[in-house]
Amino acid sequence: MNDDDGQYFYHPLDNIEDVEIFYEAVERQHLTKAISKERPYTYWTIELYDQKNGIRGGGGLGVLAADTRRVAEDTGVPFALITPFYPSEAHQKMRDGRVIDEHRPVNYRNFGFKYIDQVSVKCCDTLCSLDVVEKKFKNTRIIAITEPNFGELYSGMSGSDHRLYQEVSLGFGGYAALKLLGLKPAIMQLNEVATFFAALARLDELAHNGMDFYEAVVYTRKHTLYTNHTLVQAAEADFGYDQFERYVFPNLKSLAVKKWLKDKFVDGRIKLSSVTIEIAELRSGVSKLHARVANYRDIAGNKVKFKAITNGIDMRTWVLPEIIDFYEQKGLLDMYLSPTVDYKDKLGVITAEKIREFKNLGRAELNRVLKTRPDQYGRILEFSNEDFIFDFKRRFVDYKRPELPFSDPDRLKKILMRKNAHYILTGRVHSGDETMSAKLRKLLKLVDKDEYLKEHVHYITDYDEELAYGLSCGSNVAINVPIVGLEACGTSWMKDIANLNILISTHDGGVADGSINSYLSVSGDDESKEIDSLYQRMDEAISAYDNDFDLEFIMQKQLETFLPVISGSRMLKDYLDYLFPK
Numbered sequence: 199m200n201d202d203d204g205q206y207f208y209h210p211l212d213n214i215e216d217v218e219i220f221y222e223a224v225e226r227q228h229l230t231k232a233i234s235k236e237r238p239y240t241y242w243t244i245e246l247y248d249q250k251n252g253i254r255g256g257g258g259l260g261v262l263a264a265d266t267r268r269v270a271e272d273t274g275v276p277f278a279l280i281t282p283f284y285p286s287e288a289h290q291k292m293r294d295g296r297v298i299d300e301h302r303p304v305n306y307r308n309f310g311f312k313y314i315d316q317v318s319v320k321c322c323d324t325l326c327s328l329d330v331v332e333k334k335f336k337n338t339r340i341i342a343i344t345e346p347n348f349g350e351l352y353s354g355m356s357g358s359d360h361r362l363y364q365e366v367s368l369g370f371g372g373y374a375a376l377k378l379l380g381l382k383p384a385i386m387q388l389n390e391v392a393t394f395f396a397a398l399a400r401l402d403e404l405a406h407n408g409m410d411f412y413e414a415v416v417y418t419r420k421h422t423l424y425t426n427h428t429l430v431q432a433a434e435a436d437f438g439y440d441q442f443e444r445y446v447f448p449n450l451k452s453l454a455v456k457k458w459l460k461d462k463f464v465d466g467r468i469k470l471s472s473v474t475i476e477i478a479e480l481r482s483g484v485s486k487l488h489a490r491v492a493n494y495r496d497i498a499g500n501k502v503k504f505k506a507i508t509n510g511i512d513m514r515t516w517v518l519p520e521i522i523d524f525y526e527q528k529g530l531l532d533m534y535l536s537p538t539v540d541y542k543d544k545l546g547v548i549t550a551e552k553i554r555e556f557k558n559l560g561r562a563e564l565n566r567v568l569k570t571r572p573d574q575y576g577r578i579l580e581f582s583n584e585d586f587i588f589d590f591k592r593r594f595v596d597y598k599r600p601e602l603p604f605s606d607p608d609r610l611k612k613i614l615m616r617k618n619a620h621y622i623l624t625g626r627v628h629s630g631d632e633t634m635s636a637k638l639r640k641l642l643k644l645v646d647k648d649e650y651l652k653e654h655v656h657y658i659t660d661y662d663e664e665l666a667y668g669l670s671c672g673s674n675v676a677i678n679v680p681i682v683g684l685e686a687c688g689t690s691w692m693k694d695i696a697n698l699n700i701l702i703s704t705h706d707g708g709v710a711d712g713s714i715n716s717y718l719s720v721s722g723d724d725e726s727k728e729i730d731s732l733y734q735r736m737d738e739a740i741s742a743y744d745n746d747f748d749l750e751f752i753m754q755k756q757l758e759t760f761l762p763v764i765s766g767s768r769m770l771k772d773y774l775d776y777l778f779p780k
């Protein structure tokens with residue numbers, strides 16, 4: 199089997215212990231042909247959450263993409279991330295007790311992107327020009343596709359023409375951009391099915407250039423990794439044949455590929471997951487539990503297996519630098535910020551005194567972030583080192599249950615009163631999500647009715663990376679209570695553990711990679727039992743801060759179990775191990 203320039207890269211590696219050894223192995227086995235500057239690991243994503251570089255995402259999917267690139271930069275893996283640059287972004291603010299959307303223009307030139315050239319895609323009988331812009335970071339780069347009317351991330355309905363236009367532009371336009379830059383993908387990682395068209399563009403090019411169609415399919419399959427973040431295929435929006443006639447088929451040069459794709463429609467509709475499964479032999483889910491329960495069928499009706507590769511985070515981005523230095527100095531993390539072989543023996547250095555010291559530093563960070571972010575009453579909050587803070591920070595979607603801690607307001611109040619504690623709530627409501635807007639309004643009304651809660655429960659709008667960081671290092675306890683079975687992985691809880699917060703969570707997503715005893719878990723056969731369990735855990739967390747032994751025990755146990763899970767370099771190594779099997 200030859201690839202597009204006659205070199206087959208799919209060599210096995212022996213004993214990849216860590217990224218450093220991986221690189222030695224690369225040298226030894228002349229795998230430099232596989233992943234190299236000209237032949238990078240390519241990562242395709244419709245969403246990137248990287249505000250420093252001018253691209254604001256919507257949630258975990260985008261954060262993961264940004265972190266994966268940063269980890270590649272840190273570990274020296276040649277890496278190209280291909281994504282749209284959206285010329286407009288959504289923000290939220292409060293007005294008269296309601297959250298309203300605001301749209302701001304963004305220009306890539308203000309964020310260090312360089313204009314390269316134009317590529318085009320065919321849509322609705324016209325040639326649409328797309329700008330290719332690029333920003334380099336050592337061995338990695340972001341290649342972005344954009345044009346003035348590209349629109350916003352997730353604007354419109356998910357099966358709409360505009361979404362299809364954005365996805366086709368990223369796939370076909372991004373693939374053309376790689377060629378423009380002289381790059382060939384060693385591997386194409388598709389971060390969810392919206393990026394399917396990138397792999398389709400490759401298949402089309404191979405078949406058009408004379409490779410036998412089936413050989414082209416096999417080749418594309420072997421070099422494509424589909425990373426799934428969604429649990430149920432049924433929930434995915436589909437597209438109609440007429441939409442493909444306008445946006446997709448005109449971009450295909452190979453008649454065989456066109457025929458192949460046309461055959462995949464069922465009753466005139468197509469789900470991108472069904473064809474992504476066909477075009478990607480490598481498939482992963484984002485936590486152990488998720489990979490096991492994700493319910494996907496291929497076109498023949500067989501259940502699809504996903505390899506579990508739990509998400510990690512880029513610790514340099516999300517953890518207080520003083521804490522990272524401490525982990526490194528004390529031998530818990532190595533130079534790639536992967537746990538050392540004997541990190542478990544060294545956890546004794548996490549003493550109550552150290553925890554308090556780091557919390558105080560984190561508190562200053564939180565206060566800095568909160569200076570420009572008033573709560574629902576317009577108050578600018580400032581907390582002392584003695585204040586005790588619970589936080590709930592995540593997108594306002596139903597399954598994450600932001601209202602759960604407010605199920606029994608009297609009990610919540612009693613818990614907070616024990617330490618005169620504060621509860622900070624932040625999370626964006628997806629624009630147009632009336633159910634969740636109503637839930638948020640109801641919750642804020644409930645708080646407003648009670649003099650004590652009014653002083654101690656704070657809702658901060660426009661949740662973003664900066665707030666996520668400030669809260670993970672500056673609060674004391676983080677609450678994460680998705681309905682069990684519905685969180686694919688989640689990464690905000692990882693930021694909390696790494697920053698020495700106590701985690702209270704249901705046993706779901708990546709948290710379920712660990713045992714139920716490794717953190718303060720919320721459980722129960724029905725919701726009322728879960729609520730009771732949640733309040734008990736909140737009480738326990740408060741007590742732990744008054745008992746050094748308990749505080750150390752909880753923090754050490756969390757790190758013992760989750761430090762390897764959290765580590766972004768562990769995640770990248772897992773991907774490399776999977777892509778280059780023995």
Ligand SMILES: *Cc1c(COP(=O)(O)O)cnc(C)c1O
Nearest residue numbers: 257258592662663666688689690
């Ligand atoms: C970390 C982070 C996320 C991830 O959230 P989960 O709910 O844990 O998936 C989402 N949004 C922002 C802004 C983040 O910083």
